[in-house]
Amino acid sequence: xxxxxxxxxxxxxxxxxxxxxxxxxxxxxxxxxxxxxxxxxxxxxxxxxxxxxxxxxxxxxxxxxxxxxxxxxxxxxxxxxxxxxxxxxxxxxxxxxxxxxxxxxxxxxxxxxxxxxxxxxxxxxxxxxxxxxxxxxxxxxxxxxxxxxxx
Amino acid sequence: xxxxxxxxxxxxxxxxxxxxxxxxxxxxxxxxxxxxxxxxxxxxxxxxxxxxxxxxxxxxxxxxxxxxxxxxxxxxxxxxxxxxxxxxxxxxxxxxxxxxxxxxxxxxxxxxxxxxxxxxxxxxxxxxxxxxxxxxxxxxxxxxxxxxxxx
Amino acid sequence: xxxxxxxxxxxxxxxxxxxxxxxxxxxxxxxxxxxxxxxxxxxxxxxxxxxxxxxxxxxxxxxxxxxxxxxxxxxxx
Ligand SMILES: Nc1ncnc2c1ncn2[C@@H]1O[C@H](COP(=O)(O)OP(=O)(O)O)[C@@H](O)[C@H]1O
Ligand SMILES: Nc1ncnc2c1ncn2[C@@H]1O[C@H](COP(=O)(O)OP(=O)(O)O)[C@@H](O)[C@H]1O
Ligand SMILES: [Mg+2]
Ligand SMILES: [Mg+2]
Numbered sequence: 001x002x003x004x005x006x007x008x009x010x011x012x013x014x015x016x017x018x019x020x021x022x023x024x025x026x027x028x029x030x031x032x033x034x035x036x037x038x039x040x041x042x043x044x045x046x047x048x049x050x051x052x053x054x055x056x057x058x059x060x061x062x063x064x065x066x067x068x069x070x071x072x073x074x075x076x077x078x079x080x081x082x083x084x085x086x087x088x089x090x091x092x093x094x095x096x097x098x099x100x101x102x103x104x105x106x107x108x109x110x111x112x113x114x115x116x117x118x119x120x121x122x123x124x125x126x127x128x129x130x131x132x133x134x135x136x137x138x139x140x141x142x143x144x145x146x147x148x149x150x151x
Numbered sequence: 152x153x154x155x156x157x158x159x160x161x162x163x164x165x166x167x168x169x170x171x172x173x174x175x176x177x178x179x180x181x182x183x184x185x186x187x188x189x190x191x192x193x194x195x196x197x198x199x200x201x202x203x204x205x206x207x208x209x210x211x212x213x214x215x216x217x218x219x220x221x222x223x224x225x226x227x228x229x230x231x232x233x234x235x236x237x238x239x240x241x242x243x244x245x246x247x248x249x250x251x252x253x254x255x256x257x258x259x260x261x262x263x264x265x266x267x268x269x270x271x272x273x274x275x276x277x278x279x280x281x282x283x284x285x286x287x288x289x290x291x292x293x294x295x296x297x298x299x300x301x302x
Numbered sequence: 303x304x305x306x307x308x309x310x311x312x313x314x315x316x317x318x319x320x321x322x323x324x325x326x327x328x329x330x331x332x333x334x335x336x337x338x339x340x341x342x343x344x345x346x347x348x349x350x351x352x353x354x355x356x357x358x359x360x361x362x363x364x365x366x367x368x369x370x371x372x373x374x375x376x377x378x379x
Contacts, residue, residue: 020178
């Protein structure tokens with residue numbers, strides 16, 4: 001079970017593709033045998049990152065969003081990339097409640113959600129070049145005891 | 152509704168990824184509001200093409216399979232590509248019951264199913280280079296009467 | 303209208319969006335049942351196995367339903 005499995009998805013930055021991206025990542029991670037809640041955590045994180053790429057990265061123009069996903073052992077590795085506007089100050093952007101688009105009713109909690117629902121979050125960005133969000137989540141943590149029992 | 156929407160999926164040629172590929176295409180085509188039957192037709196065609204890439208194209212080695220999908224109007228355009236072994240005689244390969252792997256209980260009906268379940272099928276292949284299968288399906292054909300009545 | 307619905311169903315003309323919502327609803331009930339029985343969260347694959355569907359397909363259905371909690375509201379009128 002320690003083999004890696006990889007996929008890459010490229011799609012148009014339309015908000016109607018958000019659920020498509022979510023389902024694709026969710027379907028990809030099924031081999032890790034997640035619970036509904038673990039899948040839902042990952043979906044939330046994917047939604048937030050994809051929404052950011054659409055709204056902030058490309059400011060609603062239609063360009064490509066890339067998702068790279070890998071499973072290795074019990075861990076899902078995710079990268080969500082746009083080649084859009086980029087972020088001036090990543091540290092500030094990641095602060096809870098910080099948003100550059102308050103007029104759109106953005107909550108400024110996107111990065112905080114990604115951080116809360118995944119095990120790790122890393123944001124790489126360069127103004128004018130684009131943004132890559134890297135996340136990891138290990139599936140079945142704290143389930144080890146009963147997994148051993150039931151096998 | 153006449154805008155195009157595009158995606159590209161690249162994944163490892165493992166048979167465990169077959170259902171992942173199927174669901175990804177199914178999720179991509181939901182904007183066309185298909186029936187259960189139409190989705191099931193497309194899933195069957197995707198399965199056959201992906202299985203061929205895994206078994207015949209790459210002969211069970213792990214390499215990349217590419218799926219490109221586009222919706223335009225009510226039509227789904229699909230391309231499934233491998234960079235594997237390729238096909239010597241495409242016309243013969245497409246004949247019903249023809250198979251080069253009878254020992255694996257292959258039915259030789261893969262291309263026939265793709266042809267039956269989709270509106271069009273085109274196979275491009277070069278020995279040593281790989282194979283691309285192009286398919287189209289228009290969603291909602293012949294249901295127009297019903298739709299008009301029930302709305 | 304029950305008549306028309308049955309005909310549409312039999313004819314395989316049911317929209318996939320609706321069928322996925324129904325599957326999501328069944329999955330929700332199944333999850334509750336397994337949770338009670340086993341005293342832990344079932345995995346998506348375990349629910350899929352119980353319902354006799356593919357895990358990936360169930361994954362898609364769960365997304366079609368939105369939040370799983372919203373499935374408290376019955377989908378059947
Ligand atoms: N992909 C991106 N491209 C450019 N800017 C981004 C991107 N993602 C996030 N940002 C910036 O970081 C800020 C905080 O993001 P987030 O926490 O998701 O809050 P919100 O989206 O509600 O503004 C955004 O307001 C935006 O300025
Ligand atoms: N992607 C591919 N790469 C190489 N050969 C292929 C590929 N797809 C199909 N073929 C060839 O075409 C034949 C017929 O394919 P198909 O109709 O799906 O039947 P089957 O898979 O049961 O053999 C295969 O036996 C194989 O020789
Ligand atoms: Mg955000
Ligand atoms: Mg075949």
